[in-house]
Amino acid sequence: xxxxxxxxxxxxxxxxxxxxxxxxxxxxxxxxxxxxxxxxxxxxxxxxxxxxxxxxxxxxxxxxxxxxxxxxxxxxxxxxxxxxxxxxxxxxxxxxxxxxxxxxxxxxxxxxxxxxxxxxxxxxxxxxxxxxxxxxxxxxxxxxxxxxxxxxxxxxxxxxxxxxxxxxxxxxxxxxxxxxxxxxxxxxxxxxxxxxxxxx
Amino acid sequence: xxxxxxxxxxxxxxxxxxxxxxxxxxxxxxxxxxxxxxxxxxxxxxxxxxxxxxxxxxxxxxxxxxxxxxxxxxxxxxxxxxxxxxxxxxxxxxxxxxxxxxxxxxxxxxxxxxxxxxxxxxxxxxxxxxxxxxxxxxxxxxxxxxxxxxxxxxxxxxxxxxxxxxxxxxxxxxxxxxxxxxxxxxxxxxxxxxxxxxxxxxxxxxxxxxxx
Numbered sequence: 415x416x417x418x419x420x421x422x423x424x425x426x427x428x429x430x431x432x433x434x435x436x437x438x439x440x441x442x443x444x445x446x447x448x449x450x451x452x453x454x455x456x457x458x459x460x461x462x463x464x465x466x467x468x469x470x471x472x473x474x475x476x477x478x479x480x481x482x483x484x485x486x487x488x489x490x491x492x493x494x495x496x497x498x499x500x501x502x503x504x505x506x507x508x509x510x511x512x513x514x515x516x517x518x519x520x521x522x523x524x525x526x527x528x529x530x531x532x533x534x535x536x537x538x539x540x541x542x543x544x545x546x547x548x549x550x551x552x553x554x555x556x557x558x559x560x561x562x563x564x565x566x567x568x569x570x571x572x573x574x575x576x577x578x579x580x581x582x583x584x585x586x587x588x589x590x591x592x593x594x595x596x597x598x599x600x601x602x603x604x605x606x607x608x609x610x611x612x613x614x
Numbered sequence: 615x616x617x618x619x620x621x622x623x624x625x626x627x628x629x630x631x632x633x634x635x636x637x638x639x640x641x642x643x644x645x646x647x648x649x650x651x652x653x654x655x656x657x658x659x660x661x662x663x664x665x666x667x668x669x670x671x672x673x674x675x676x677x678x679x680x681x682x683x684x685x686x687x688x689x690x691x692x693x694x695x696x697x698x699x700x701x702x703x704x705x706x707x708x709x710x711x712x713x714x715x716x717x718x719x720x721x722x723x724x725x726x727x728x729x730x731x732x733x734x735x736x737x738x739x740x741x742x743x744x745x746x747x748x749x750x751x752x753x754x755x756x757x758x759x760x761x762x763x764x765x766x767x768x769x770x771x772x773x774x775x776x777x778x779x780x781x782x783x784x785x786x787x788x789x790x791x792x793x794x795x796x797x798x799x800x801x802x803x804x805x806x807x808x809x810x811x812x813x814x815x816x817x818x819x820x821x822x823x824x825x826x
Binding site: 418419420422423424425426427443444445446479481483484486488490494495496498499502504506507510511514515543544546547550551554557560561563564565567568570571572574575576578603604607611 | 619620621622623625627629631632633634635636652653654655708711713716719720723750751754755757758765766768769770771772773774775776777778779780781782783786787790791795796799803806810814815817818819
């Protein structure tokens with residue numbers, strides 16, 4: 415008997431059928447995506463998460479942007495804005511930015527590595543289910559690509575008043591956005607849950 | 615009479631919202647909270663109190679939307695002179711200096727998207743409550759888009775974060791975040807939660823009760 419799956423947007427039950435390469439299964443009633451075919455999902459996601467972790471360290475450690483105005487040069491890191499907001503009595507705002515641009519991506523990357531690395535060697539890490547669920551729920555709150563658009567807008571806004579010089583961290587940050595997005599796309603949660611269930 | 619659609623609810627099953635496992639309802643455990651046997655998440659046939667929660671969050675966001683737009687999001691202090699900017703005055707500044715693509719980005723992300731999001735959710739809530747059978751597929755698509763675009767409203771918050779970090783040159787020029795930024799962030803976060811708490815399956819439930 416084939417496995418069954420319910421559409422999470424309209425609740426209609428479908429039979430799970432194997433898909434051709436790069437195939438997508440859509441709900442016949444509401445059209446939402448039920449599942450996709452993803453080749454080498456585990457290996458790809460693992461490789462991308464590792465690359466992401468390296469880029470994450472670079473993006474947070476190296477200088478991000480510099481501002482040159484008259485004789486002054488002012489260099490900032492990714493975290494500088496969060497610190498300044500915190501000292502300006504905007505603690506909640508600072509925490510929101512910290513969560514969406516630094517913490518959520520970091521926990522996502524670490525969580526993926528924690529879950530996928532043992533699974534690849536047919537081992538099950540402790541607390542697998544809650545950690546994998548956390549990783550999945552953080553996707554909504556990881557907003558680095560929106561932050562990148564914010565950088566673009568700020569640079570244009572300040573262009574008339576000062577000279578803005580991009581740092582190496584900005585390129586690492588851009589790379590991190592691409593890599594993390596690719597990791598999320600290549601991840602096949604159904605396959606991960608199935609694999610885990612067989613090992614348990 | 616139309617045939618009853620084969621949904622998880624009609625088959626006495628629950629689809630786990632977290633790992634999508636289809637679970638048979640164990641009727642001997644009814645009354646206690648049901649747990650997904652695979653991933654351990656709490657099972658709900660429909661998101662709990664979806665309509666009430668979404669209404670409450672939509673109303674809260676609509677209230678915060680007013681100070682978010684009226685109060686300044688940034689205050690520029692240069693040689694003792696302070697200039698406060700709201701979201702709209704920022705947009706007008708970009709238009710007046712000829713940078714209309716950036717003006718459009720900010721206008722769409724900060725003003726249009728939150729407003730459309732609140733209007734769409736209100737529309738979905740009302741149609742579900744009136745058990746409307748009007749174009750459920752399109753309403754589901756509307757919901758999907760609403761859920762996906764909400765995050766882009768955060769762009770203005772990030773602009774403020776980068777501006778306060780970069781323009782921190784003491785007397786020469788300093789930018790501070792204004793109270794509007796806090797309200798605006800609240801609008802964005804609350805509308806994200808509102809979209810999450812709405813259950814699109816309710817759109818189809820209403821249609822089914824009419825078909826029966």
